[in-house]
Amino acid sequence: MTTETVPSPVARAQASPVISLRGLTKDFPLGGLFARRSVRALDGVALDVRRGEIMALVGESGSGKSTIVRCLARLEKPTAGSMVVDGEDVLKTQPRHATRAYRGTVQMVFQDPFGSLNPVHPVSHFLERALRLHGVTRGQEETRAALDELMTTVGLSPELLSSYPHELSGGQRQRVAIARALAVEPKVVLADEPTSMLDVSVRVGILNLMRRLRDQRGLTILFITHDLASARYVADRTTVMFAGELVESGESLDLMARPSHPYTRLLLSAVPEPNRSTGYDPVERARLRSAVLESSTCPFDGDPDSPCSETEPVRHVVDAVTDHWVRCHRYRPSLEVARRALATDIARGTDAPDQDRGSR
Numbered sequence: 378m379t380t381e382t383v384p385s386p387v388a389r390a391q392a393s394p395v396i397s398l399r400g401l402t403k404d405f406p407l408g409g410l411f412a413r414r415s416v417r418a419l420d421g422v423a424l425d426v427r428r429g430e431i432m433a434l435v436g437e438s439g440s441g442k443s444t445i446v447r448c449l450a451r452l453e454k455p456t457a458g459s460m461v462v463d464g465e466d467v468l469k470t471q472p473r474h475a476t477r478a479y480r481g482t483v484q485m486v487f488q489d490p491f492g493s494l495n496p497v498h499p500v501s502h503f504l505e506r507a508l509r510l511h512g513v514t515r516g517q518e519e520t521r522a523a524l525d526e527l528m529t530t531v532g533l534s535p536e537l538l539s540s541y542p543h544e545l546s547g548g549q550r551q552r553v554a555i556a557r558a559l560a561v562e563p564k565v566v567l568a569d570e571p572t573s574m575l576d577v578s579v580r581v582g583i584l585n586l587m588r589r590l591r592d593q594r595g596l597t598i599l600f601i602t603h604d605l606a607s608a609r610y611v612a613d614r615t616t617v618m619f620a621g622e623l624v625e626s627g628e629s630l631d632l633m634a635r636p637s638h639p640y641t642r643l644l645l646s647a648v649p650e651p652n653r654s655t656g657y658d659p660v661e662r663a664r665l666r667s668a669v670l671e672s673s674t675c676p677f678d679g680d681p682d683s684p685c686s687e688t689e690p691v692r693h694v695v696d697a698v699t700d701h702w703v704r705c706h707r708y709r710p711s712l713e714v715a716r717r718a719l720a721t722d723i724a725r726g727t728d729a730p731d732q733d734r735g736s737r
């Protein structure tokens with residue numbers, strides 16, 4: 378297995394994108410192929426994922442995260458837009474399906490480690506098949522060495538090669554699924570909720586494995602998750618999706634320390650955070666969530682004169698250094714500065730009413 382030159386965090390931040398999506402749109406017909414009505418799952422998505430980074434894509438159920446991944450894996454055909462992957466304009470060069478070469482560049486790890494491995498085969502079968510797909514002809518000894526190396530890379534004992542899926546735990550199966558993806562030495566792994574079906578205690582092991590693969594192999598990972606805590610733990614950058622659109626993106630720590638879109642704030646309100654100045658209000662969150670799900674326009678602005686229902690919001694730069702941007706008509710840089718100053722005051726305990734202030 379080749380070891381790529383691994384980019385440092387600074388080099389990663391300056392790296393050219395390995396995935397570049399522009400205007401990506403996907404409509405699903407409702408009620409059959411020839412139906413007139415459709416649901417817009419993706420609406421003009423523009424996203425860059427840099428070489429050697431972990432990018433988390435977060436958002437609640439139905440926001441369109443899996444549709445992006447399925448388009449990238451060529452399991453769905455986008456209605457419009459472009460997808461450039463590793464320099465190749467994919468929809469032009471491979472209009473119908475993914476070629477074998479494309480599958481050698483982009484691999485997918487699915488949510489369900491129980492369903493993704495056929496129970497009648499031992500672990501060695503999945504990995505050997507993936508190695509063959511890579512096209513390198515190996516002798517018996519070489520194959521065995523490659524299998525052992527794959528198992529060790531994902532933190533499993535090579536002794537488990539002869540085990541069947543039902544003999545493994547959920548975490549071990551997900552590691553096998555990751556090993557299978559790595560066998561073809563891909564540039565990009567699309568990981569769709571890879572930890573959501575695992576026990577909390579096992580999750581962190583998979584997240585650490587993802588970090589190690591990024592750091593040691595320079596692997597690019599697009600990590601789909603509902604869980605902002607996992608995104609903050611593992612991802613260099615996080616992008617927030619809402620109703621088929623990207624609404625905010627930035628370095629994970631920065632984005633979560635100062636969320637600028639009301640939807641990002643809503644998502645973050647469900648994450649336990651000891652340092653947060655405002656408490657978690659489940660009733661308010663439930664109210665906002667149902668408003669989000671029921672609304673056909675942006676539900677965060679009750680102002681009837683607001684442009685939210687008519688005009689597409691543009692991207693505002695929140696912080697150029699951390700590449701933090703937001704798309705929201707309500708975003709005002711001056712308000713943002715005031716909000717941040719207030720949050721800092723509250724955190725420091727200096728927001729107590731000042732007797733003198735009112736009297737002057």
Ligand SMILES: Nc1ncnc2c1ncn2[C@@H]1O[C@H](COP(=O)(O)OP(=O)(O)OP(=O)(O)O)[C@@H](O)[C@H]1O
Binds near residue numbers: 418
């Ligand atoms: N094959 C399909 N046919 C019709 N509608 C679909 C299809 N696949 C997805 N959708 C719709 O597209 C929208 C986005 O779905 P998608 O699965 O991408 O969201 P998601 O954010 O990944 O949600 P989840 O986390 O629940 O998987 C939803 O409204 C969904 O109902």
